[in-house]
Amino acid sequence: MTEVPDAAAVAPPAETPHRSPHADLWGGVAWMGLAVAILVASIRMDRLADQDINPYTIPGLLPGLLSILMLFFGSMLALRGLLAGGLRQRFAAAGREAIAPGRTLLVIGLCAAFDVGLVGRGLPFWAAAAIFVTVAVLALERSGEGRIGRRPTPAAMLKAAVIGLATGGAVTALFQEVFLVHLP
Amino acid sequence: MLTGLAQLGHAYLSFLNPLSILFGLGGALVGIIVGCLPGLSATLCIALLTTMTIKLPANDAILILVCSYVGTLYGGSRTAILLNIPGTAANAASCADGHALALRGEAGRAIGIATSGAFTSTLIGVLCLAAFTPVLGNVALSFGSFEFFWLALFGVTMSGTLVGDDPLKGWLMGLLGLFVAQIGQDGLYAHDRFTFEWDQLSGGIALIPALVGAFGFAEILTTLARPKEPKLVELKDSVLPRFREVVEHWPTVVRSGLIGVFTGLMPGVGEDAGAWMSYAAAKAVSKKPEEFGKGSIDGLMAAETGDMASIPGHIIPCLALGIPGSAPSAVLMAAMILHGIQPGPMMMIEHPEFVYDVVAMTTLAMFSILVFGLFLVKPLLLVLRVKRTILMPIIFVLCTIGAFATASRLFDVYAMLVIGIVAFFLRGKGYQMAPFVLGLVLGGILDKNLRRGLVLSDGAIEPFFTRPISMVLAAATIFTLLLYVPAFKAGLRALGRPVRRLLSRRPVADG
Numbered sequence: 001m002t003e004v005p006d007a008a009a010v011a012p013p014a015e016t017p018h019r020s021p022h023a024d025l026w027g028g029v030a031w032m033g034l035a036v037a038i039l040v041a042s043i044r045m046d047r048l049a050d051q052d053i054n055p056y057t058i059p060g061l062l063p064g065l066l067s068i069l070m071l072f073f074g075s076m077l078a079l080r081g082l083l084a085g086g087l088r089q090r091f092a093a094a095g096r097e098a099i100a101p102g103r104t105l106l107v108i109g110l111c112a113a114f115d116v117g118l119v120g121r122g123l124p125f126w127a128a129a130a131i132f133v134t135v136a137v138l139a140l141e142r143s144g145e146g147r148i149g150r151r152p153t154p155a156a157m158l159k160a161a162v163i164g165l166a167t168g169g170a171v172t173a174l175f176q177e178v179f180l181v182h183l184p
Numbered sequence: 185m186l187t188g189l190a191q192l193g194h195a196y197l198s199f200l201n202p203l204s205i206l207f208g209l210g211g212a213l214v215g216i217i218v219g220c221l222p223g224l225s226a227t228l229c230i231a232l233l234t235t236m237t238i239k240l241p242a243n244d245a246i247l248i249l250v251c252s253y254v255g256t257l258y259g260g261s262r263t264a265i266l267l268n269i270p271g272t273a274a275n276a277a278s279c280a281d282g283h284a285l286a287l288r289g290e291a292g293r294a295i296g297i298a299t300s301g302a303f304t305s306t307l308i309g310v311l312c313l314a315a316f317t318p319v320l321g322n323v324a325l326s327f328g329s330f331e332f333f334w335l336a337l338f339g340v341t342m343s344g345t346l347v348g349d350d351p352l353k354g355w356l357m358g359l360l361g362l363f364v365a366q367i368g369q370d371g372l373y374a375h376d377r378f379t380f381e382w383d384q385l386s387g388g389i390a391l392i393p394a395l396v397g398a399f400g401f402a403e404i405l406t407t408l409a410r411p412k413e414p415k416l417v418e419l420k421d422s423v424l425p426r427f428r429e430v431v432e433h434w435p436t437v438v439r440s441g442l443i444g445v446f447t448g449l450m451p452g453v454g455e456d457a458g459a460w461m462s463y464a465a466a467k468a469v470s471k472k473p474e475e476f477g478k479g480s481i482d483g484l485m486a487a488e489t490g491d492m493a494s495i496p497g498h499i500i501p502c503l504a505l506g507i508p509g510s511a512p513s514a515v516l517m518a519a520m521i522l523h524g525i526q527p528g529p530m531m532m533i534e535h536p537e538f539v540y541d542v543v544a545m546t547t548l549a550m551f552s553i554l555v556f557g558l559f560l561v562k563p564l565l566l567v568l569r570v571k572r573t574i575l576m577p578i579i580f581v582l583c584t585i586g587a588f589a590t591a592s593r594l595f596d597v598y599a600m601l602v603i604g605i606v607a608f609f610l611r612g613k614g615y616q617m618a619p620f621v622l623g624l625v626l627g628g629i630l631d632k633n634l635r636r637g638l639v640l641s642d643g644a645i646e647p648f649f650t651r652p653i654s655m656v657l658a659a660a661t662i663f664t665l666l667l668y669v670p671a672f673k674a675g676l677r678a679l680g681r682p683v684r685r686l687l688s689r690r691p692v693a694d695g
Contacts, residue, residue: 056638136577
């Protein structure tokens with residue numbers, strides 16, 4: 001006789017195990033803080049009494065109820081982390097080794113600079129996209145494995161510029177001319 | 185019945201023209217390419233294509249989106265087989281057996297199985313879509329505010345429970361999505377909520393920029409944060425679809441197809457659930473369960489059939505109830521609304537022909553993936569050779585356009601950026617985005633129906649629990665939540681043990 005396996009038994013482990021008591025504890029506390037803020041804002045929200053609305057339709061009703069549920073589940077998460085030793089254990093055991101923090105910050109910085117600094121600031125979209133893609137390709141290639149700190153060769157710079165210009169041109173032509181989409 | 189068949193026939197005929205076929209093939213091709221790229225999801229693909237197709241007639245635009253939806257999941261299997269990285273979350277179940285076959289030099293065979301499984305399962309799904317959507321739509325006509333309140337809550341609860349490995353975090357993300365949906369003017373009195381007197385926030389957080397942030401920018405960050413490029417297994421054998429193997433494994437195909445459609449029907453449960461449940465069921469009844477995970481044809485067939493069949497399954501509640509079955513179908517629903525088609529119970533009254541149009545679109549998608557599965561497997565794999573450091577900045581440019589294009593507001597671009605960064609860090613801590621998206625979509629429905637229901641009942645909460653359908657939905661929601669309580673779970677397991685023992689009592693082949 002063989003046992004019938006359930007879905008959990010046949011599923012492989014998740015890509016990254018995320019159960020960290022420390023993260024659960026402080027994550028739970030953050031959720032509770034957010035829930036309290038929403039609850040206070042919901043209670044203080046205008047009840048539109050001057051418009052003589054039905055009291056069961058006040059705008060803060062659902063957000064208030066959601067915040068109570070969020071408070072409950074957030075406290076459950078915090079409690080779970082606390083009972084599992086979240087105050088003693090500092091870091092998650094696994095799941096973070098594959099992430100390069102410097103590279104993450106670099107990507108966030110590049111993308112934010114494009115969206116906040118280039119797009120919608122008077123520069124044509126094709127030019128903004130070309131500058132971003134060129135710089136991003138060069139910077140990311142340099143920050144790759146075994147290439148950190150190396151100066152880009154003229155060929156690499158030319159290649160990145162061609163990719164950037166081609167992207168800016170093609171994307172603008174496709175969206176603006178073919179699909180008639182308004183670009184920033 | 186006859187009217188429905190006539191409308192179905194008319195829908196098929198209306199798409200049998202060169203332009204529609206071209207749109208269908210184009211949508212599927214873009215979907216397959218996006219699906220091939222690890223990290224880029226069906227949700228992102230549909231969100232970006234929604235902005236591209238916004239000026240097209242409704243039927244053409246939705247055709248492209250449906251074909252890209254089917255194409256993305258199909259394309260994701262290539263990456264699972266050749267790189268051992270699921271192209272989309274739905275293809276995770278295909279990794280073990282697909283990649284094991286590839287390592288044995290049978291990558292082409294694995295891709296052929298994926299193609300034939302995808303085609304057959306989409307066919308099963310299309311039949312269910314045509315049969316069940318009108319029925320469910322007619323049932324939903326009797327739904328009132330109380331039922332829709334519970335349906336929305338049930339969707340978020342189910343999504344939180346089944347997506348990812350931690351229901352508590354799933355529910356919190358669902359609640360966050362529901363809360364974010366409350367930001368901006370409320371649906372009844374246009375009163376500003378949580379806007380802090382900032383005009384830009386009065387319009388609320390739009391769905392498409394939020395989705396592009398959560399699924400696009402967050403994925404770009406996740407992909408680029410890992411400096412290693414994945415290694416590709418070479419294709420040496422034929423990639424032609426193996427319909428012979430579909431015939432040999434027909435019980436698996438039919439079973440997985442039906443499981444896929446059924447999981448698709450459940451609101452908020454992603455395509456990956458369809459794949460995993462089909463995989464688990466196939467292993468449970470297999471005569472060679474030890475081969476699963478080591479290159480089992482049955483396992484790969486089950487996984488690929490289960491996830492593809494769940495696509496039409498997800499579209500059914502989306503059309504009939506206005507409740508999306510998954511994150512990609514949530515974007516599909518948003519696109520329908522942008523094109524002036526309101527999914528939900530009134531659809532069978534106002535646009536009954538559209539349901540059959542979607543059936544025809546899904547059929548066209550099914551044939552499109554077969555065309556690309558037959559003729560364009562190897563050229564399409566070239567996209568896997570493009571470096572992520574080149575591809576991802578280009579994808580980010582598309583994300584920016586995607587966030588901006590629907591409303592032409594720079595605020596949406598900033599919202600996408602912020603949501604993407606927050607989603608990236610939350611994902612690193614094990615929080616899934618699908619419940620958040622479901623919450624974002626269902627927040628408005630939940631709010632309006634709670635308040636309308638309370639007005640109708642004059643403040644009494646009994647009708648939320650005593651009307652027959654409400655009672656069932658409330659019981660299902662509470663049961664789903666109680667499953668997380670250890671004592672309740674243990675009691676349930678003890679009750680279910682005799683049944684499981686009975687089910688597992690079957691003859692063993694070799695004693």
